[in-house]
Amino acid sequence: MTEKNTPPSRLASLAKNDPNRPLWMIAAVGFGVLLILGSGWAVMVALIGLILSIGGVVWGATRSKLSAQAAQQMEVETQRLRNAQQRAKAIYELSSTLSSTLDYHRVLEASLEIGALGLRELGASETARLISAILLFRKDDNMMHVAAARRLTRVDEKVRLQGRDGILGEALKKAEPVMGKNATQDPELRFFVAFQGTNSVMAVPLRAGFENFGVMVFGSEQANAFSPGSIALLTAIATQATIALQNAVLYQNLLDEKERIVSIEEDARKKLARDLHDGPTQTVAMIATRVDLIQKMLKNKQFPAVFEELQKVGEMATKTTKEIRHMLFTLRPLVLETQGLVAALKELAKKLEDQHPTQFTVEADEQLEVWLETNVQGVLFYVVEEAANNALKHAKARNIWIRLFQQSNDYIIAEIEDDGAGFDVEAVVNANYYQRGSLGMVNMRERAELIDAALHIESTKGKGTKISVLIPVDEETRPMSAQQQDTARATIRRLAPLPSETRFAARLGVQQEEAQQPKKSASTWSDLME
Template identity: 45%
Template sequence: MREKDSLAVDWVVWSMRWIWLACLLLFTFFNPIREDLSLAFLLLGGAAAYNLVLVLLLYFKLFPPVLSFLTSLVDALFLVAFLYASGGGTGPLILFGLFPILVTGFRYDVMTSLAIAVIPVLGGGIFYFLEWYGAGQTESPFSLAVNVTVFLLSAVLSSLVSGQEREMIQTTEEKALGDLQAARDRAKAIYEMTSTFSTTLNYSHVLDTMLDISMGLGGVTQEGAHSVGIVLLHQQEGDVSSLGVGAARNLSRRDMDRKLAGTAGAIEQALSSAEPVIVERIENDPELRQFSSLHRCRSAICIPLRAGFEIYGVVILGSPRTGAYTAEHMEFLTAFCNQTVVALQNAQLYHRLREEKEKIIDAEGQARKKLARDLHDGPTQSVAAIAMRLNYTRLLLEREPEKVKEELEKLEALARRTTKEIRTMLFTLRPVILETQGLVVALEQYLKQLEEEAGLVVHLETSDLGDHVNSEIEGVAFSVIDEAVTNAKKYAQARNIWVRLGFEDNLFVVTVEDDGWGFDVADVLDSYDQRGSLGFINMRERAELVEGTWTIESTIGQGTKVTLIVPLSEEEI
């Protein structure tokens, strides 16, 4: 079967044909065999005209592929006719028959080249027979055999050489097409990845999309159900850290529940070096071989999921083909997984924002409930008492006027106390002084008002906070202190309260301690969902807003201690 020739090759053959015709002309002119060469020169003129027609077809690109073979056939027939006309059928002129044979051999397969070679071979044989039969004089049969052998060997060798070259060209073209297809697949993967990651904030969807695209890339994993994809994510259970399956493809149910330590083999190497690792013998890897689904795979690649210096886990792709992964795959899959981590971070950030939003909404609702309770327990009852005493004073004015003055003094004291309660309540709701003069000054004013109203002894112990604590942390600290002090005043019947502020290394520590009745912390927390007040939850959630921790310690008869610990950034330290 012939290979499709390019137009450039046809131009080269056309140029060589002029040289071939010129050599025939010169050889015939300077070494005439017959006296009458008019027919030979006429054939040369026809061949020249024929070659001019071919150049027009080439120039206007009207040269169909089949015409390339026909030109070789015409060249061979022309040579036989020319040899007959010039009388050189059995002489050295017959070697000019190599031109159509070599051209055909370099462009087509062996059989086609031999078919063209048969034409000058038969022509030479016929000329040899005619001379032997007609004149009884001819060249040696050995000379004829040499010519035939040269023609046939030329046809075979030229086809074999050109066949190897064509195979090399075909292999190169196939590789180039494969590379082009791989580039298209990767461009498509990047588009799909960008499209998906920009429209979803669900981390499970992000992982599934990443696996689908990675396993669908041309030249990476094309084995369908025989290939395996696993995403292992860091999981923390108490003090134990492990790698669990976050998403997978073609993984057995048993393997889905498997957890690894990530401390050996290719996984450990990928996590520690933050670089992809190719595994050619999975059965020798101490952790990968634990996945029974990977037993049918002969090669695998482990790509770490990282962003900066933070590593989230590792992606494992397995293929039943040996050497399925190359350095090119490593580079692309690494970049692809890094983009996946960015999408994961965005998804996590979105979920955190939703959680924070829900916490803020819940905190606002709890603040409203607390305000309603405080208004009901304090100012509302005080105002009701004032109204009752005013009514009582009106009756006294009619019946016992001399007692009115005393009652009015009591009313004035009650009104002043109510005013202080309302001011304290407003102060705790939005302490403007906290924003203008800082936490220490705000606490001093708040605790002073508390001592005047409740008769408590409050001890404030604080160091110079300077600029180490930002306004957000100050707001959380004030809210926690207010809640803890209010609980001590209402429920603990405390007489003394100690409020301490200070630093320990890079931590801001706040403690509120009282000498009240105390309580069983475990018992209260177990039944906390049945309580109307959610002060503990509010304090814990406020601490989490600044990435802090909140703890409470209490023993019956020995008071209560509330602790808030907030880590400080390097800039704040």
């Protein structure tokens, strides 16, 4: 601590620490004796020597004082560098943890540790008790639970909060750090025993985009413990923690998607095995039995009966061929790849009509295919197929309509409607439906989500069902409007088309003779380019 005025007692204390003090004292005594006993020039010399001796003592004391101040300043600077080093090490460990692990719990624990170190460095009292916690929302109850904490009691770790009131709710709503004073007066923090007696509280939201993961909270017994630097530090730490939470969610979604794909593939294999066992396998076994019977008839020369049995064998073989082709079609409809979605839907309706006493009607505009990307057409085909199979299996429908039409320039709608038994829509969307293991509607909804489409179900018992799929149109695949086409035609008629424009004109339906008008002079094109 710097002193402006040094009292005599302090100066004497500093002078004692001067290593040259005995020499100066001896010189001062000698000059003092000479001053008393001497005369003439000796008095003058003694006086000057005495002054110099006293000056040496004062200079030694001053030097000792400056050395003490420098040592104290060096100690403060060393401590500051040590704290900065610890903070940098902690931040490095947090970054390393973030990049090397998908366990977000480790990142949350490290975030609280770094936050405590940083707050101490930025002025928080070393002796004041510092409490911290990270509260995260859970989807099962939409409440915030303690995910990581420092100095919370066991009772506190079981507290659940809504995150709507107090500084927690304010931080989540504003998406920015919020500070408070007395936690006992906060409508939600007052439920924590550890936060009782805190005089400074800060809540930092863990937010990414429009999604709230939770809140990071720090509390201190020290009043005004959090400075603007503390806000910047905790905000940076919260950002790192949020990234870890995002990575954890994405990784879990990836695992869930992997399990779903494996489950779908397993279900497809089971369905194929079941269909083969119940269909072609049984028919082929019957054909083999009848062939043996025909051989015996030939030995016994029962020719009329042989002819009748051969007809039955031929019918069985034809039926088996259709069943196998239908299975291959459902596994990989080649017509979808070669001729497009509308042709595949018509082929699907024809095959299902051959197997079931149900009338199919397909109402679709082939020109709409250009609006849909190839992967979208594939997903949409499987959604229609699943809906049609559900209508045949569960609804016992006599008529099924498949429609594909345009709604404005932004959406295309696919509809599958039947006149079957219908069902309770609420039973489909609640949890019990998923627990029963019927995955038809679940698969359709998940496939629709893959192409950013919306699935809508309308059904009434005894009055049939209508399933609608609303597909957004990609801007890149969207055809030109009628007004845009008219403008383009007028431009092409006015200007001589280049080779690329000739193709563009053909796409718009312009007559070939109109598209091949005489070219204008080079000066005209130069003027146009200018």
